Amino acid sequence: MKITSAEVFVGGPGKNYVTLKIMTDQGIYGIGDATLNTRETLPAHYLTEYLIPCLIGMDPRKSEDIWQFFYRGAYFRRGPIAMAAIGAIDMALWDIKGKIAGLPLYQLFGGKSREGAMVYAHASGNDLEDLMDSIAYYREEGYQAVRVQCGIPGMPKGGGYAVADKGDSKNYITNFLGNGPKIEIWNSDKYMRYMPDALGEIRDRFGFDMCLLHDVHHRLLPREAAQFAKEVEQHRLYWLEDPTPAEDQSALEIIRQHSTTPIAIGEVFNSIYDCNKLIQSNLIDFIRVSATYGGGITSLKRIVDLAALHNVQTGFHGAPSHSPISMAAQGHLNAWAPNFGVQEYLVLGTPECDALFPSEHKMEKGFFYVSDAPGLGVDFDENEATRYEFERGYHPVTRLEDGTVWNY
Ligand SMILES: [Mg+2]
Known part of the structure; x- marks a missing residue:
C-alpha cells in the first residue's frame, strides 16, 4: 500500500481550518487537522513544501515510522508549526489505519x-x-x-x-x-x-x-x-x-x-x-x-x-x-x-x-x-471547501494599564 498524493486546504466557516487529505493507491484516504490558530498558513506551507514531497510513495500503515521520520528526521525539532504539520499527517494515517481495519479508532x-x-x-x-x-x-x-x-x-x-x-x-x-x-x-x-x-x-x-x-x-x-x-x-x-x-x-x-x-x-x-x-x-x-x-x-x-x-x-x-x-x-x-x-x-x-x-x-x-x-469517523467535503478562503486574523494583544505588553 502506498501514498499517492496529499493536498492541503485552508479555510472554513469563520475559521481558517487547515485540512490535510492523504490519498492511497487502494482508494482509501485519510484526513488530518493542522489548524494553528492565527498562524494557519505556516503549517500548510510546512506540509506542502517539505513533508508531502517525502510522503509520496510511503506505506501509510507505518504511522509510527513516518512520525519518527518527520520528527527525528528534522534537525530542528518541535515547535507548534512543525508539530501541527506532523500532527495532521499522523491523524490522517490513523484514519486510514481504522478504515483498513474497518474499526473506529477507539477500538x-x-x-x-x-x-x-x-x-x-x-x-x-x-x-x-x-x-x-x-x-x-x-x-x-x-x-x-x-x-x-x-x-x-x-x-x-x-x-x-x-x-x-x-x-x-x-x-x-x-x-x-x-x-x-x-x-x-x-x-x-x-x-x-x-x-x-x-x-x-x-x-x-x-x-x-x-x-x-x-x-x-x-x-x-x-x-x-x-x-x-x-x-x-x-x-x-x-x-x-x-x-x-x-x-x-x-x-x-x-x-x-x-x-x-x-x-x-x-x-x-x-x-x-x-x-x-x-x-x-x-x-x-x-x-x-x-x-x-x-x-x-x-x-x-x-x-x-x-x-x-x-x-x-x-x-x-x-x-x-x-x-x-x-x-x-x-x-x-x-x-x-x-x-x-x-x-x-x-x-x-x-x-x-x-x-x-x-x-x-x-x-x-x-x-x-x-x-x-x-x-476517525469524520469526512471532508472538498466541494464545500471551495466556498472558503484564508482570511488573516490575530489573537488580541494584552497590555497593562501603563502600556506594558502582558501575556495573552
Ligand atoms: Mg485556556
Whole structure:
C-alpha cells in the first residue's frame, strides 16, 4: 500500500481550518487537522513544501515510522508549526489505519472505557450577573462542567480572558478576523481582588454539584497565582487553568507549595518533553495538550500513558480553532483513556461546519459520543471547501494599564 498524493486546504466557516487529505493507491484516504490558530498558513506551507514531497510513495500503515521520520528526521525539532504539520499527517494515517481495519479508532487503542466523555462549556459575561445567566443556560442544556469567565469591575471588557458576549465562541472569531490585533487592558490586582469572591457567589447560586473551571489565561506572576489558588481552594474548583505562562514550569512548584487547587496546563505544549517534568513531579492535575499542535494521535497517546502513570488526568484543548477532525481524534482518545478527565468543547455544529465535515459523532447533554464509523469517523467535503478562503486574523494583544505588553 502506498501514498499517492496529499493536498492541503485552508479555510472554513469563520475559521481558517487547515485540512490535510492523504490519498492511497487502494482508494482509501485519510484526513488530518493542522489548524494553528492565527498562524494557519505556516503549517500548510510546512506540509506542502517539505513533508508531502517525502510522503509520496510511503506505506501509510507505518504511522509510527513516518512520525519518527518527520520528527527525528528534522534537525530542528518541535515547535507548534512543525508539530501541527506532523500532527495532521499522523491523524490522517490513523484514519486510514481504522478504515483498513474497518474499526473506529477507539477500538485500535483498546476499546471504550466509557460511553460518553464529559465536556465543558464556556460560560462568560460582561459582568457577574451576565455570567450567571450564561452558566444557567449551560446547566439547563445538561452540562455538568462549565468554565466561568467574567468582566472585572474597573477593567475594560476583553476577549481573551472573558469574551464580551455570553454563551458561545463567536467572540473569539471577531477578535481574530480583524485587520490587526485588538488591544486588551489588564490589571492583575483588580482581578485578584474580585474573582475569588465571584467564584464563591457562583458556588452559592449553583451549588457544588457542578464541575467549576476557571482560566487565568497566563496572566498572573507565580506568587500571585499561588495566593489566588490558595484563596479559591474553599470553592473547590474542578481546575484552575493556565495560572502562569507555560514557559516557566518552576512557577507551578510555587503554586503547589501553597494550595491543593487542581491545576490544568498545556494547551500551548507541542511534545511530551514539554509535559515530562510537570507530570512526573506531580505539579499538575490535568494535561491540556491537543492532537493538532501536539503532533497527532501517536504522540498524544504517549502523553496520556505517561500521565496515567502519575495519576494526571486528561483535559485536552478544544478551542473553536480545532476542526471537527482533531475533535474526533481527541474524542476517540477520550473514549479509551483510562485517565480521562474532561474535554473542552466549543460549539462547532453550525450547518456550514457540518456540511464541510460530515460525521455521526454526537454531543448530548454535555457528553460527547464517538460514532462507530471506521477510522476517525469524520469526512471532508472538498466541494464545500471551495466556498472558503484564508482570511488573516490575530489573537488580541494584552497590555497593562501603563502600556506594558502582558501575556495573552
Ligand atoms: Mg485556556
